[in-house]
Amino acid sequence: MNIAAVLNGLLVSVLAAVLWKYAKLREHAYSVEEELLLTQQSQELSQVRIDYHAALQSLQEEGTRMVCTGKIHTDRICRFNYLCYSTEAEEFVFFHSNSSVMLPNLGSRRFQPALLDLSSVEDHNTQYFNFLELPVAALKFMPKPVFVPDVTLILNRFNPDNLMHIFHDDLLPIYYTMLQYPDLDQDSRLVFMEGWNEGLHFDLYRLMSNKQPLLKEQLKNFGKLLCFTKSYVGLSKMTTWYQYGFVQPQGAKANILVSSMEIRQFTRFLMEKLNVSMEESSGGDEYIVVFSRTINRLILNEAELILALAQEFQMKTVTVSLDDHTFADIVQIISKASMLVSMHGAQLVTSVFLPRGAVVVEIFPYAVNPDHYTPYKTLASLPGIDLQYVAWQNTKEENSMAFPDRPWNQGGIAHLEKAEQEHIMKSKEVPQHLCCRNPEWLFRIYQDTKVDIPSLIEAIRQTVKTKPNLKKAKPAIVVHPGKVRDPKCQVSVQGTNEARLTVSWQIPWNLKYLKVREVKYEVWIQEQGENTYMPYILPHQNYTFSENIKPFTTYLVWIRCFFNKTLLGPFADVLVCRT
Numbered sequence: 364m365n366i367a368a369v370l371n372g373l374l375v376s377v378l379a380a381v382l383w384k385y386a387k388l389r390e391h392a393y394s395v396e397e398e399l400l401l402t403q404q405s406q407e408l409s410q411v412r413i414d415y416h417a418a419l420q421s422l423q424e425e426g427t428r429m430v431c432t433g434k435i436h437t438d439r440i441c442r443f444n445y446l447c448y449s450t451e452a453e454e455f456v457f458f459h460s461n462s463s464v465m466l467p468n469l470g471s472r473r474f475q476p477a478l479l480d481l482s483s484v485e486d487h488n489t490q491y492f493n494f495l496e497l498p499v500a501a502l503k504f505m506p507k508p509v510f511v512p513d514v515t516l517i518l519n520r521f522n523p524d525n526l527m528h529i530f531h532d533d534l535l536p537i538y539y540t541m542l543q544y545p546d547l548d549q550d551s552r553l554v555f556m557e558g559w560n561e562g563l564h565f566d567l568y569r570l571m572s573n574k575q576p577l578l579k580e581q582l583k584n585f586g587k588l589l590c591f592t593k594s595y596v597g598l599s600k601m602t603t604w605y606q607y608g609f610v611q612p613q614g615a616k617a618n619i620l621v622s623s624m625e626i627r628q629f630t631r632f633l634m635e636k637l638n639v640s641m642e643e644s645s646g647g648d649e650y651i652v653v654f655s656r657t658i659n660r661l662i663l664n665e666a667e668l669i670l671a672l673a674q675e676f677q678m679k680t681v682t683v684s685l686d687d688h689t690f691a692d693i694v695q696i697i698s699k700a701s702m703l704v705s706m707h708g709a710q711l712v713t714s715v716f717l718p719r720g721a722v723v724v725e726i727f728p729y730a731v732n733p734d735h736y737t738p739y740k741t742l743a744s745l746p747g748i749d750l751q752y753v754a755w756q757n758t759k760e761e762n763s764m765a766f767p768d769r770p771w772n773q774g775g776i777a778h779l780e781k782a783e784q785e786h787i788m789k790s791k792e793v794p795q796h797l798c799c800r801n802p803e804w805l806f807r808i809y810q811d812t813k814v815d816i817p818s819l820i821e822a823i824r825q826t827v828k829t830k831p832n833l834k835k836a837k838p839a840i841v842v843h844p845g846k847v848r849d850p851k852c853q854v855s856v857q858g859t860n861e862a863r864l865t866v867s868w869q870i871p872w873n874l875k876y877l878k879v880r881e882v883k884y885e886v887w888i889q890e891q892g893e894n895t896y897m898p899y900i901l902p903h904q905n906y907t908f909s910e911n912i913k914p915f916t917t918y919l920v921w922i923r924c925f926f927n928k929t930l931l932g933p934f935a936d937v938l939v940c941r942t
Contacts (some may be wrong), residue, residue: 418510418592421445423499426462431479437486439479440540440597446494446517447508447590450583455494458502479597481519481556483536487609490519490557492596509586513552513574515594516540520555523562527709527738531605535621536598537571538629544595549573554582554594567690570636602629604745605738612795615741622841623747630715637691639698643718650679652697654705654713657686659773660728661811662706663764671816672704685710702827706812707731711739719749722827726819727756728810729763730792747841755814755822762813765806774809776802844924844932845871847884847904852920852940862914862942864888867905871924871932879926891917891939917941 422445429446433439447456457465469478477491484490502508516537522528541547553568553576561578568576582589602621607613634641651672655665662668665682673680678701683693694716697703702722705711714723723743727733733740733754743752757763767784769775776784779802787803796804848869856862866886874882888908889896896919897911912918920938925931 415507415510418590419502419508422458422590423460423502424462426460426464427458427499428464429457430464430466433479436473436477436479436491437600440543440595440599441479442544443591443594443596445590445592446594446596447588448582449588450585451587452495453579455492456588457494457496458499459496460499463499480600481517481597482521483532483598483600483603484521484607485600485603490521506587508588508590511552511585511589511591513550513591514546514548515552515554515591516547517554517556517591517594517596518598519557520559520562520568521557523559523564523568525709526564527712529562529564529567530712530715531603531738534567534571534633535602535626535629536600538632539602539625540595540597540599541571543599546593547595552577554591555579564690567633570633602626604741608796608798611797612735613798614735614737619741619745621745623745623749624841626715626742626745626748634694634698634716637694639691639695641698643699648699649701650681650699651676651702651704652700653680653682654703654710655682655684656706656708656710657684659766659809659811660706660708662726663811663813664816668704668814668816668819671820672702675820676702678702702823707736707739707808712742714739714742714750717750720751722751722753722823724753724755724819724823726812726814727754728807728812729757729760730790730807731756731804732792735793735795751826753823753826755819757812757815759815762815764811764813766809767806769809771800771802771805774806776806841930842873842877842926843930844882844926845873846933846935847871847922847924848935850920850922850935850938852918852938854940854942856914856942859914861909862912862916863907863909864912864918864920864940864942865905865907866920866922866938866940868922868935870904874924877926881927883925885923885925885931887921889919889921891919912942914942 425444427446428444429441431439431441443457445458447458448454449456457463473493476486476488477493479492480486480490481492482490518533518537520529521532523533537553541551550573552574553572555568555576556579558579560580565576602625604616604619604621605613606616631641653662653665653669653672655662669680669682672678681696683696685693688696693713697713698716698718700717700721702724703711703714703717704724704726706726707728711723711725714721717723723739725733725739727736733756740752740754742748743750765788766774767776767788771778776787779787783802787806790803793801793804793807848871850866850868853865853867854862855865868884870882882902884901884904886899886901886906887896888899890913899906899908918940920940921934922938923932923934
């Protein structure tokens with residue numbers, strides 16, 4: 364027998380045993396770690412000692428409370444005292460007593476379709492919240508309730524594996540919901556009820572509170588019936604800027620309420636939590652960041668692109684990726700970059716950390732029209748954000764690599780009928796569509812791309828004429844004028860066919876405290892009983908109108924001030940002027 368072969372076999376056996384033992388030890392370590400985490404959470408819940416009998420008596424005598432803001436379910440956030448949750452039935456429960464308060468008392472209307480949205484994604488039928496109702500006497504026949512002493516914010520995360528959804532749908536709305544209610548402070552607790560596991564970026568959710576967030580699955584570890592002594596349910600939607608195409612093709616929201624001021628306040632909070640330096644970089648440190656994807660939707664000639672960008676703009680060019688960098692490192696690098704270049708994808712939401720004046724370059728694969736997918740263009744266009752946006756689309760099919768044999772959710776189409784596969788392969792542009800499983804969209808968006816570098820640089824140059832110029836000055840605060848003061852009208856009749864109407868007013872009160880480049884006034888004059896009005900833009904506070912002014916006629920006059928062409932003030936009270 365060959366001794367070398369025997370020794371080799373023994374070595375392989377020993378190595379296999381060691382590896383098996385190592386795997387078992389790691390598995391045990393993970394199990395112990397999870398158990399310790401649950402123990403820590405249980406200890407946290409019991410740290411604030413709550414007298415069970417006193418809490419139960421309070422629930423029964425003082426009664427449960429529900430007070431909601433917002434008129435319809437998509438605008439509503441509700442505050443509860445003693446909202447309970449059955450981990451067996453997986454239902455929230457509102458226990459009625461003679462002292463209970465429920466405002467608004469909607470009756471069965473709260474099922475049309477729901478009391479509120481648990482996530483910031485508007486009116487999605489998987490995100491609705493409601494509760495069951497029972498008389499408080501039913502507690503006698505139920506498991507002993509466990510009272511949660513923390514002030515809690517109860518919500519659904521929309522997709523905790525996707526950075527765009529994490530920031531846009533979860534973190535920003537959580538941050539501004541907590542700001543709305545003073546008792547939702549850093550010692551409150553987040554409770555996630557959507558049923559996902561932690562997800563890839565759970566550490567980001569941990570930054571929102573000093574206490575460990577709770578997942579739906581973990582609640583059953585604390586008892587069969589949990590009662591939250593004080594909770595808020597739902598999320599503010601005021602900071603969202605994009606809709607994902609559940610009812611109509613995706614695009615910017617029709618009524619965007621957020622500006623750069625709110626976005627940058629949030630990013631400062633997050634950077635502080637991540638221990639990321641917020642010092643501005645010195646003038647000689649400009650650089651470009653290429654966000655590298657490592658699994659799909661690759662830039663096939665990424666090394667050449669990096670070199671070309673460095674040469675063209677005479678700036679150092681670096682790469683970051685979610686696989687090779689911590690999130691804090693990525694934020695640190697991007698927060699001082701002059702330009703961020705990336706394939707279309709969730710990682711581009713990190714452009715919220717770019718400094719003012721920086722450039723966002725979004726690369727789209729073949730047949731994917733940039734005008735149809737604009738979450739990051741919309742972000743870069745928010746008022747005062749001061750980012751320059753460039754979209755570039757690969758128009759050469761030969762520079763694309765598709766993967767028809769992959770699973771359907773990674774762009775594969777092998778599961779489709781042959782005719783549909785052929786149609787998708789021949790298509791030159793993905794038609795607009797609803798979310799979320801359009802096979803043509805998935806096939807094209809998961810392509811790898813060889814970037815036509817001269818074409819991309821030309822597209823950047825059309826927006827950026829010289830080197831990107833980071834703005835060091837603080838952004839201007841947007842201030843609107845108040846009402847004009849003391850508006851008056853005087854009339855004079857010159858004859859049976861001629862009259863004059865003189866209108867005057869004083870400047871808005873806040874104008875004397877502001878430095879404003881351009882101040883003008885808008886005046887509307889409407890003959891009483893008519894549907895149309897005559898608009899005028901005037902530089903002065905006194906003006907006499909004679910054209911189209913008739914004797915013995917009543918006119919309604921509205922006046923408002925505006926700054927710098929776009930900052931409109933409110934109209935003053937209407938003047939009623941009779942010639």
